[in-house]
Amino acid sequence: MANAPIPLIAGNWKMNTFHNDGHQLANDVAERMMNRMGPPVDVAVCPPITIAGSLCAFLAPTPIKVGAQDCSQLANGAHTGDVSAEQIANLGCACVIVGHSERRRDHHETNELVRAKAEAVHRTRMTAIICIGETQEERDAGKTIEVVTKQLEESVPESCHSGNTVIAYEPVWAIGTGRTPTSAEIAEVHQQIRDLLFERFDYDGFAIRILYGGSVNEKNAHDILRVPHVNGALVGGASLKSDTFWSIIEAVPKPSEVSAPVRVKA
Ligand code: PEP
DSSP states (O other): OBOOOOOEEEEEOTTOOOHHHHHHHHHHHHHHHHTOOSSOOEEEEEOOHHHHHHHHHHHTTSSOEEEESOOBSSOSSSOTTOOBHHHHHHHTOOEEEESOHHHHHHSOOOHHHHHHHHHHHHHTTOEEEEEEOOOHHHHHTTOHHHHHHHHHHHHSOTTOOTTTEEEEEOOGGGTTTSOOOOHHHHHHHHHHHHHHHHHHHGGGGGTSEEEEESSOOTTTHHHHTTSTTOOEEEESGGGSSHHHHHHHHHTOOOGGGOOBOOOOOO
């Protein structure tokens, strides 16, 4: 048995919040974080890029990290509307979500592009939160493991290690719907992701955090965060209210409640 990684609770604010309400939300979470006595946890918020810079400055004295929701795979140049990982790092951000299903769906992002974006994040020494997950149709067809395996193999670059990468398993059908997989279903996919990370990155693959995302809320967080190989949560809607986001942070298990069974490589 090995120690499981410190859980990460990351809030994806999507295209919500303006300057004032975003800062108020961050302030509410930061105040509680500064006075918190619970088990170890890392917390990040991923606001719209419009307020990421000012939130980086605002949250710098606190333990809360700021992330972006996407980046270009390119470093600079004539790419109107795009924002590079270099520019995001320069704001003071610590991480970037790449390959979110809403980007894959709305902007036709492929696994290859997601991998290039993750490489761009690594180039700047930030952490890439790489999202994968099956659609309802794929789950109904019994293809969940196949789909997630292909996405992981093709979206995760060789530059990954436990210090610069987090995987987020987010079933597309669970995002924003109030529906979640059962604990057994989450466990099956997280075990598969862990096995693939172990095959590819050896024992460091055990230290790469695997988050669950999709309708996590204050009611289901306790159980989800105790599923084997769930090392935290990527939270959308419930991260927009400080009370609910805080309840999820408070649901993080004590280290003694989780263990990471380590396989010995054949
Ligand atoms: C997300 O979009 O990353 C997400 C998990 O959303 P929600 O929690 O609202 O389902």
